[in-house]
Amino acid sequence: MKFNFLLAIVVLMLGFSSCVDPNVNLSTDSSDGIKPIYINSSLAKTINYEPPIDIIRLGKIYTKTPFIYVNELSKGVHVIDNTDPNNPNRIGFINIPGNQDISIKGNYLYANNMTDLVTIDITDLNNLQVVSRLENLYEEEELNYPVNYNGYFECVDESKGMVVGWETAFLTDPKCYR
Numbered sequence: 001m002k003f004n005f006l007l008a009i010v011v012l013m014l015g016f017s018s019c020v021d022p023n024v025n026l027s028t029d030s031s032d033g034i035k036p037i038y039i040n041s042s043l044a045k046t047i048n049y050e051p052p053i054d055i056i057r058l059g060k061i062y063t064k065t066p067f068i069y070v071n072e073l074s075k076g077v078h079v080i081d082n083t084d085p086n087n088p089n090r091i092g093f094i095n096i097p098g099n100q101d102i103s104i105k106g107n108y109l110y111a112n113n114m115t116d117l118v119t120i121d122i123t124d125l126n127n128l129q130v131v132s133r134l135e136n137l138y139e140e141e142e143l144n145y146p147v148n149y150n151g152y153f154e155c156v157d158e159s160k161g162m163v164v165g166w167e168t169a170f171l172t173d174p175k176c177y178r
Helices: 002-017
Strands: 030-039 048-050 058-064 067-072 076-081 089-095 102-105 108-113 116-121 129-134 162-172
Touching: 058 102, 067 102, 076 108
Parallel strands: none
Antiparallel strands: 030 162, 048 089, 058 067, 067 076, 076 089, 102 108, 108 116, 116 129
16 A cells, blocks of 8 residues: 555656656756846945936836836836826936835835935935935845746856846856756
8 A cells, every 4th residue: 555655656756747848948058047237336325316217127106296106126216297197207217226125104215225225315306315224234145146036047246246136138058046
């Protein structure tokens, strides 16, 4: 009885292991994957207000009349004037390198900036003020691995700077997999 049970488990395991998609390239010579986007460490903690940029990778959305704040993953926050809801107008971008999450309470925008949590006074968008910074709240190691990703990726080379995000790429001989 025990032998039959073990034999059935082995047969099932062999059956599942043969369920590989023939279109998936398992060779590590080359593969689709992602690679890190680097920023010079001296620029990593610089936060400023800039002209609008294209919206590519959306994150959270917050409203604070008359504005809408839209998180752009790894880059910062889009500012949209919603005075006329039928004609919203992108008016600027708050550049926050490595930003993944935001929250707003009153006149303060809370955001991660690489490994730090920053509080930014948004009362006057043309004169943003970082009013506090909790340094090293997030592990730098977390930046060196892609979040919610499974597959090949280019290993981080710390000599190129700090990782601020990830982008899709065709990789030659990738060494890292998650």
